[in-house]
Structures are given as structure tokens and as C-alpha cells.
Amino acid sequence: MDLIVTATSQGFLWGIMALGIFMTYRILNLPDMTAEGAFPLGGAVAAQLILHGVSPVLATAISFVIGMLAGAITAWLITKGNVPDLLAGILTMTGLYSINLRILTRANLSLLGEERLTDFLSGLHLPSSFDTLFTGFMICTVLIFLLVSFFKTEIGQAVIATGDNERMARSMGISTSRMKAVGLMLSNGLVAMAGAMIAQDNGYADISMGIGTIVIGLAAVIIGEVVFGNLSFTHRLICVILGAIIYRLIILFVLLIGLEPNDLKLISAVILAFCLALPSLRKSMHLHFFDRKEQNER
Amino acid sequence: MSVNTILDIQGLSKTYQQKTLNEHQVLKELSFQVNKGDFITVIGGNGSGKSSLLNAIAGSSIPDKGKILLSGKDITRLKEEQRADQIGRVFQDPLMGTAPRMTVAENLAIAFRRGKKRRFRRGITANEKELYMDLLAKLGLGLERRLDSEMGLLSGGQRQAITLLMATMKKPAILLLDEHTAALDPKTAQTILSLTSQRIKEEKLTALMITHNMQDALTYGNRLLMLDSGKIVMDLSQEEKESLTAESLILLFQQHSLGFDLSS
Numbered sequence: 383m384d385l386i387v388t389a390t391s392q393g394f395l396w397g398i399m400a401l402g403i404f405m406t407y408r409i410l411n412l413p414d415m416t417a418e419g420a421f422p423l424g425g426a427v428a429a430q431l432i433l434h435g436v437s438p439v440l441a442t443a444i445s446f447v448i449g450m451l452a453g454a455i456t457a458w459l460i461t462k463g464n465v466p467d468l469l470a471g472i473l474t475m476t477g478l479y480s481i482n483l484r485i486l487t488r489a490n491l492s493l494l495g496e497e498r499l500t501d502f503l504s505g506l507h508l509p510s511s512f513d514t515l516f517t518g519f520m521i522c523t524v525l526i527f528l529l530v531s532f533f534k535t536e537i538g539q540a541v542i543a544t545g546d547n548e549r550m551a552r553s554m555g556i557s558t559s560r561m562k563a564v565g566l567m568l569s570n571g572l573v574a575m576a577g578a579m580i581a582q583d584n585g586y587a588d589i590s591m592g593i594g595t596i597v598i599g600l601a602a603v604i605i606g607e608v609v610f611g612n613l614s615f616t617h618r619l620i621c622v623i624l625g626a627i628i629y630r631l632i633i634l635f636v637l638l639i640g641l642e643p644n645d646l647k648l649i650s651a652v653i654l655a656f657c658l659a660l661p662s663l664r665k666s667m668h669l670h671f672f673d674r675k676e677q678n679e680r
Numbered sequence: 681m682s683v684n685t686i687l688d689i690q691g692l693s694k695t696y697q698q699k700t701l702n703e704h705q706v707l708k709e710l711s712f713q714v715n716k717g718d719f720i721t722v723i724g725g726n727g728s729g730k731s732s733l734l735n736a737i738a739g740s741s742i743p744d745k746g747k748i749l750l751s752g753k754d755i756t757r758l759k760e761e762q763r764a765d766q767i768g769r770v771f772q773d774p775l776m777g778t779a780p781r782m783t784v785a786e787n788l789a790i791a792f793r794r795g796k797k798r799r800f801r802r803g804i805t806a807n808e809k810e811l812y813m814d815l816l817a818k819l820g821l822g823l824e825r826r827l828d829s830e831m832g833l834l835s836g837g838q839r840q841a842i843t844l845l846m847a848t849m850k851k852p853a854i855l856l857l858d859e860h861t862a863a864l865d866p867k868t869a870q871t872i873l874s875l876t877s878q879r880i881k882e883e884k885l886t887a888l889m890i891t892h893n894m895q896d897a898l899t900y901g902n903r904l905l906m907l908d909s910g911k912i913v914m915d916l917s918q919e920e921k922e923s924l925t926a927e928s929l930i931l932l933f934q935q936h937s938l939g940f941d942l943s944s
């Protein structure tokens with residue numbers, strides 16, 4: 383039971399990161415690698431700030447802003463430098479590795495005994511992990527509300543249009559470079575913020591904590607889509623969070639059946655590969671049945 | 681340039697893959713004027729430069745030489761999105777003009793703000809939705825009932841009708857149509873063509889329409905241009921057009937493309 387609560391609360395935190403991945407991979411249709419650097423960047427910035435006595439709330443907020451800057455660099459490379467999307471993200475990510483090391487000053491920075499974002503709930507004397515669960519739930523709810531409101535504005539709609547049909551967006555007078563910048567900044571801000579919160583939850587920030595960020599984020603996005611299907615925008619965001627929780631539960635399960643934490647990256651990759659291939663697998667297995675059904679629906 | 685001129689193209693040239701073996705001049709010192717209210721049909725063989733001309737006007741490619749004045753303003757080097765307030769466009773591919781994952785209403789709302797700066801305001805208001813219903817109803821295709829459907833669920837013809845509406849709902853200085861019925865079945869193509877002509881009349885639009893259908897080129901519009909290897913080789917007025925049949929136009933067309941074939 384405890385383990386499930388822990389896994390679920392981690393799901394909320396990783397879900398915030400997955401929302402960031404959703405912004406780039408799904409809304410902007412842009413494979414952004416920056417996230418792998420922005421995630422530890424957020425963790426490093428928050429850890430260092432907290433160790434210097436900054437309040438966890440402020441430290442987490444600053445991580446968000448610093449993450450946005452990382453997104454802005456990638457956006458600048460793509461729109462002004464005409465660097466291909468994938469390469470631009472890889473460049474920022476690689477550069478960030480050195481910057482993250484500078485911020486951390488060593489490979490691993492412990493936060494044991496420091497204040498945490500969840501401390502404001504300590505007065506309630508919740509059982510262990512429930513404070514993270516509540517904090518994660520509340521932050522996710524607020525974030526989804528804010529994101530849904532944002533994407534209903536003219537700018538939000540312009541970002542969606544840019545990802546959906548860039549040529550059409552430009553012919554409608556939308557500055558697609560600016561919208562890509564908005565999307566990339568928002569995405570990496572969320573990813574860095576998740577990095578800050580997960581560092582606090584783990585009790586340390588680590589230079590290698592970003593490895594696999596994109597695989598995990600995408601796995602959450604795609605698990606959400608596979609399990610819950612094609613939905614409205616608000617529901618898609620909620621499903622990203624649910625996808626992240628399911629992902630953490632799957633991880634919990636494989637650990638319980640005896641695999642080691644060191645195997646986790648491999649497991650993440652296998653889960654994502656499986657989810658990505660699932661639609662084609664399903665098709666090739668029930669080809670005729672599904673074809674007929676699709677035709678009837680037309 | 682008369683006061684009636686809305687689009688003035690002066691000595692437009694464009695060469696692709698300059699200074700390579702594949703160097704290819706697609707527009708050659710091309711000049712012409714368009715009067716306000718003109719509906720011009722444009723014909724010409726494959727590769728004669730029709731799309732290149734429209735791309736230069738719309739800003740999706742920047743010419744090497746020459747000038748484009750639209751409503752008296754030099755737009756030659758403006759970015760596509762910077763001149764979008766003046767230009768309505770329908771592409772050949774019905775998938776090109778709309779965003780598939782957005783709803784019909786959301787697509788129309790994007791078009792309703794064509795060329796306006798996007799702000800942190802509501803992306804679509806309740807009043808707008810009523811306006812869109814009315815506009816869609818006028819198309820007579822029952823699309824007003826699909827306002828909240830995702831665009832990707834509609835057929836090519838339905839999407840092209842909506843693209844046409846999107847290109848014209850905020851009146852453009854010029855409407856650019858690039859074989860916008862070529863990918864549709866003959867019946868749908870005729871529907872879209874008559875809707876096009878209806879919108880142009882209703883809104884008193886100025887339009888350039890590329891087509892490979894000689895009959896359509898004669899039936900619609902008040903002027904006809906024929907392009908061949910990047911130049912205008914024929915410019916017919918309304919009266920001249922009326923005296924022609926599709927057969928005689930094909931003959932003229934063949935004479936010109938034959939000349940091109942012999943020279944190359």
C-alpha cells in the first residue's frame with residue numbers, strides 16, 4: 383500500500399515533466415532533446431538555491447524560469463540559426479551538461495535535512511509520502527487549469543496551429559518562430575520544474591538524473607493515449623498525468639518482481655517501444671477486423 | 681500605375697539552385713498589373729512557373745529580382761506572416777489549408793484573426809461562433825452542424841470549402857488560388873468552383889486562380905493569363921476570352937508549349 387502511494391505521488395511529479403514533453407512532442411510536433419538537460423538543470427538550480435537558504439517554493443519557481451531560458455536557446459537555434467530541430471536540442475542539452483556540473487559543483491548534491499516543497503503540509507502529520515501525493519496532486523491540478531486556459535487564448539491557439547499545420551499558420555499571419563519559442567520555453571520550464579521537485583523528493587540532485595527524461599515523458603504521454611484513447615484537449619492533459627502514474631506503477635511492479643533499479647532505463651525504453659509499436663501490432667494481428675470497423679465508422 | 685491597380689508586379693525573376701548545374705530560372709522578368717476587382721485565371725504547362733509566381737506574391741519564396749507592390753506597398757521582401765493580413769490563399773492540397781487536430785470553429789477563429797497580432801485574449805468567443813455558423817450555412821454543405829468536429833474528420837471537399845471561407849472571411853486585398861480544385865472529384869470540384877465565384881462576387885474580391893481546366897479558365901474570371909517558361913505569353917481580356925472556346929484555347933496553348941519544346 384505504502385509503495386503504491388509512493389509510486390502514485392512520484393507519478394504526479396513525473397507527470398509534470400511529461401506535460402512538458404507533451405507540449406513539444408504532441409502540440410508543437412517538434413522532437414525536442416533539450417528536456418534531457420533541462421530536467422537536471424531544474425534539479426541543480428533548486429538544490430543549490432535551497433542549500434543557500436532560498437525557500438523551496440521560490441527555488442522551484444526559479445527553476446521553472448531557468449528551464450524556460452534553456453528552451454529559449456533551443457528555439458533561437460531552430461528559428462534564427464536554422465539548425466534542425468533534433469540537433470538544436472542536442473546542442474543545448476550537451477552544453478547544459480557542463481552548466482549543470484558548474485551549478486552542482488560536483489556530481490551529486492545532497493538535500494538531506496533541508497527544507498522541501500512539501501514541508502507546508504508537515505503540520506498535518508500525514509503518513510509518509512502522502513504529503514508528496516497531495517502536493518503533486520494540487521500542483522498538477524493547478525498546472526492543468528493554467529495550461530488549458532493558456533491554450534484557449536489567441537496565443538495558445540496560435541501555438542497549437544503552428545504545431546498542427548505550420549504552413550497554414552504562417553499563411554494566417556502567425557509568427558511560427560515566435561510560437562515555437564513560446565512552446566519550447568513552456569515545455570522546458572515545466573521539465574525543469576519537475577526536475578526541481580523530484581530532486582527535493584529524492585533528497586538529492588544528480589548530474590545524471592536527466593538520462594532517459596524524454597523516454598519516460600513520452601512513455602507517460604503514450605500510455606495515456608493508448609489507455610484512454612482520443613480525447614478533448616483538457617482530457618488529454620489529464621491523461622498525461624494518469625499515464626505518468628501508470629508508468630510509475632509499472633516500474634514499481636517490475637521492481638517487485640525482482641528486477642534491479644539499474645535495469646530501470648532498459649525497462650523504460652522497452653515500455654515506450656512497446657507502446658509505440660502497439661498500434662501497428664494491433665493492426666497486423668486483427669487487420670481485417672479493424673479495417674472493416676474503420677470503414678463503417680466513416 | 682493607375683489608381684485602380686491593386687497588385688503591381690515589376691520585372692520579377694527567380695532562379696532556383698543558382699550557380700549549379702541544375703540552375704533553373706522559373707520566373708523571367710515577369711511584369712503585370714492587377715486591377716481592383718479583377719478575377720484572373722492563370723494557365724500554363726507543368727513547370728511554367730505559375731505556383732512560383734503565387735508563392736512570390738504570398739511570400740513563401742522571395743524573388744531574386746523585381747518588385748511586388750500590393751495596395752501600393754512594397755511587399756517584395758516581407759515575410760509571409762507579415763503580409764498575411766493582405767493575402768488569402770487556398771492550396772491545391774485540401775490538407776494544406778486547415779489544421780487537422782483543431783475543430784472547425786478553432787480553424788475559423790485562426791482565420792478570423794489573420795494578420796492580427798495574437799494576444800492573451802480568448803482564442804474564440806461565443807459571438808464569433810454564431811458568425812461562423814452563418815458563414816458555414818451559406819456554403820450550403822451542412823457544415824454548420826460540424827462546428828465542433830475536428831477538421832481531420834472532414835472530407836477533402838469539405839475541408840477545401842472551409843479553407844476557401846478561411847481565406848476570404850477577413851477580406852484579403854488579393855485571393856490566391858493554386859489549382860484549388862485539382863485534388864477533388866469532378867462534382868465536388870464544380871461545387872468548390874461555384875462557391876469560389878460566389879465568395880468573390882459577394883465580397884468583391886480580387887483573385888488570381890491557377891487552373892489546368894481550359895473550360896474553367898474561360899468560364900470564370902474577367903481576364904486570362906498564360907504562362908510559359910516563366911513569362912506571360914498571353915494576356916486575354918474579358919471580350920477576347922468570350923470569343924474563345926475551350927478547343928481554340930487548347931490550340932493556342934499547344935502552339936506555345938510546342939515553341940517551348942522546340943527551343944529546349
Ligand SMILES: Nc1ncnc2c1ncn2[C@@H]1O[C@H](COP(=O)(O)OP(=O)(O)OP(=O)(O)O)[C@@H](O)[C@H]1O
Binds near residue numbers: 696697725726729
Ligand atoms: N523549391 C524549389 N527548388 C528547385 N526548383 C523548384 C522549386 N520550386 C519549384 N521549382 C521548379 O520551378 C519550376 C516551376 O515550378 P512551378 O511549381 O512554379 O510550376 P507550375 O507552373 O506551378 O507547374 P504545375 O502546373 O505542375 O503546378 C519547376 O521546374 C520546378 O521544378
Ligand SMILES: [Mg+2]
Binds near residue numbers: 731858
Ligand atoms: Mg503549380
